Amino acid sequence: MTNSPDAPAELPVLPTAAGAPHETWPDGKSEPRREALPSDDERLIIDVAGFEGPLDLLLELARQHKVDLSQISILDLADQYIAYVDRARAMRLELAADYLVMAAWLTYLKSRLLIPLPPSTEGEASPQDMAARLAFRLQRLQAMRERGGQLMERSQLGIDVFFRGAPEPLVIERQREYGDTLMDLLKAYAERRARKMVRQTYTVKRQPVWSIKEARETLERLVGTMDDWGTFDLWLERYLATPELRRSVRASSFTASLELVREGVLELRQDDVFKPIYVRRRHAAA
Template identity: 50%
Template sequence: MTATALPDAANETWTSDAETRSTSETLVIALDGFEGPLDLLLGLAKSQKLDLSKLSILDLAQQYLAFIGAAKNLRLEIAADYLVMAAWLAYLKSKLLLPDDPEPEQGQSGKELAAQLAFRLQRLEAMRDAVASIMGRKQLGVDFFARGMPETIKLIRSSIYHSNVFDLLKAYAEQRKRTAVTSVQWGGREVWSIKQARERLSMLIGASVNWEEIDQYLEEYFSQAELGKTVTASTFGASLELAREGYLEIRQAEAFAPLYLRWRGAERPAAVEAHNANQAKDNA
């Protein structure tokens, strides 16, 4: 949509006095070409070659309201934000025309609102100038072109280490731990039960009632490393059981001294008797 307001004299020179210009002396402006009411206000101000830092908001509001009034006569479906700005400018115009209230109400005065609007217009103009400056620069692929076969960049790496021997050993250990594969296999272990030790003691000690050191009954097992500990522990446990049952006596002179064993009186366990009977049969 295009709103047209033709000047009476096309070659008339614009003057700095905005009050002497009528609202019909604005440029031809297409409303669809603006992104919002602020953009339209800036276009009106620049068309009159006004300095935004010395802008008369009252004159600009009159120009905007006249433009929107003419545009509404040509096209009713104007965007709502343009109409909202028109209403706000009418309110601002009324506050600027009225004398200052000695007891102002809550809110900003007309001068403060006008200063804010002028600042927003200045900021919008700065943004548009920045965009025009960026878009005006030469573009790759349009104004200049890159080489068809660019040279590759060769990276030369130079490592500098700040570590001591402990850091080196730690790093080596961590790397070795990740790569080392170990497997642990436990072989079968022969265990001498207390029952076996009890039968063995019954057969060996039963032949004599004298005091005998316990180690002499285990000499043949001490040469076997896998049986030494289990035989000693089981034999000691079996000797305590036999002593508790009254078949065996245990003597030790002092702590950590050798242990001596003997049968109590002429009593013999059944295992000893059975062993002697078997030996007698073998000899026969």
């Protein structure tokens, strides 16, 4: 059990499901590419309880036990991973090939760490280097997740998300619902009819009226003073004091004046439509 360095050198390649390395590490050495994977129709991809791959599962197990990735215990982590896979297989769950490969590799790594073998041949990595490499991959996966979360928290408006150009009109549909029954309608109709059938006595109020006869007699008395043009309101000012009598006085006076004009007693003049009407005594021809 060793602590993982920040950038381990000469780390061995971690096997994958296909048995071939596929990574490039900080030491600058390129590793062979994995062979082309079969199409989606030809391969089986299973998501185990929301985990996307073996490293994802290892990282989640480390989080559950609140393990510092820089001080991770590969032996404890291997035990947890193998136990997880065993429980899944005991429940008759089919696992993806990567999970089984990782479980086998962790079992091998655990045996190498617990039972040191004689000095290995040239080119074979030590178990400490293999454990350091696994810890480094977990740290890198954790860093990528943190950076991805920070990117998702940034404002995306104007980049991948845009405001609608024109506001969408809001359509309001009103539906009326009546909760009254037929009996309620009949009752309301009967009450309405009953109110109309009530007898009401209307008393006509007698309005003050100035008769044409009274207007003619008044104008005949005033003829002697009508030497110059003047309006009806000027000559009949004292008769227009009451608002109730004003309309009747004007109408009756105009009718009586027309009769006097016809008889040659008065003269009428109006300068324009809707202008005041002037009246005066008719002078004898010279």
